[in-house]
Amino acid sequence: xxxxxxxxxxxxxxxxxxxxxxxxxxxxxxxxxxxxxxxxxxxxxxxxxxxxxxxxxxxxxxxxxxxxxxxxxxxxxxxxxxxxxxxxxxxxxxxxxxxxxxxxxxxxxxxxxxxxxxxxxxxxxxxxxxxxxxxxxxxxxxxxxxxxxxxxxxxxxxxxxxxxxxxxxxxxxxxxxxxxx
Numbered sequence: 147x148x149x150x151x152x153x154x155x156x157x158x159x160x161x162x163x164x165x166x167x168x169x170x171x172x173x174x175x176x177x178x179x180x181x182x183x184x185x186x187x188x189x190x191x192x193x194x195x196x197x198x199x200x201x202x203x204x205x206x207x208x209x210x211x212x213x214x215x216x217x218x219x220x221x222x223x224x225x226x227x228x229x230x231x232x233x234x235x236x237x238x239x240x241x242x243x244x245x246x247x248x249x250x251x252x253x254x255x256x257x258x259x260x261x262x263x264x265x266x267x268x269x270x271x272x273x274x275x276x277x278x279x280x281x282x283x284x285x286x287x288x289x290x291x292x293x294x295x296x297x298x299x300x301x302x303x304x305x306x307x308x309x310x311x312x313x314x315x316x317x318x319x320x321x322x323x324x325x326x327x
Contacts, residue, residue: 173187250275286310301321301322302322
C-alpha cells in the first residue's frame with residue numbers, strides 16, 4: 147500500500163487543531179538511523195485505510211515530499227466519540243532486520259470440526275491476533291487457524307499454528323482457541 151504525506155513545520159496543540167479542522171491528520175515517522183519527521187496526512191484517506199485489516203499488518207510505502215520510505219503503522223489515536231483520527235505513528239523499517247508485529251488470525255473450518263459436529267461444543271476465539279517476529283519481506287497479512295481437527299476439551303496454541311517460512315511466534319504457549327462442551 148502507498149500513502150502520501152507531507153512534512154510539517156508547525157507543531158503543538160494549536161497547529162494540530164488547525165490541521166484537523168482543515169481535513170488533515172498530524173503524524174510522525176520515527177525509527178531507523180534518521181531523525182523523526184513530523185508529517186501531515188489526508189484524514190479521509192487515512193480513516194478509510196485504517197478500516198482495512200491489511201493496513202495494520204503490512205509494510206507500507208510512505209511518500210513524504212517525493213521521498214519514499216518503508217514504514218509500519220505502530221499506533222493511532224481516535225477521537226473519543228467522533229469518527230476522527232487524531233494522530234498516527236509510523237515506524238521506519240529496515241528490510242534486513244527482524245521486526246515484531248501483531249498479525250491478525252483468521253479462523254476457518256470451525257463448523258466442520260469434531261468438537262462442533264459430534265460433541266456440540268462451542269469454540270471460543272481466545273485471541274484475535276498473535277505476535278510474530280520475522281523479516282519485513284516475510285510478514286504475512288494474516289495467519290489462518292484451521293479448526294477442522296479440534297476435539298471437545300482441546301485447545302489450539304500459538305505454537306500449533308502453521309506459519310509461513312521465516313516467521314516465528316513470540317509467545318508460543320499462548321492459547322488461540324478452545325472447544326468447551
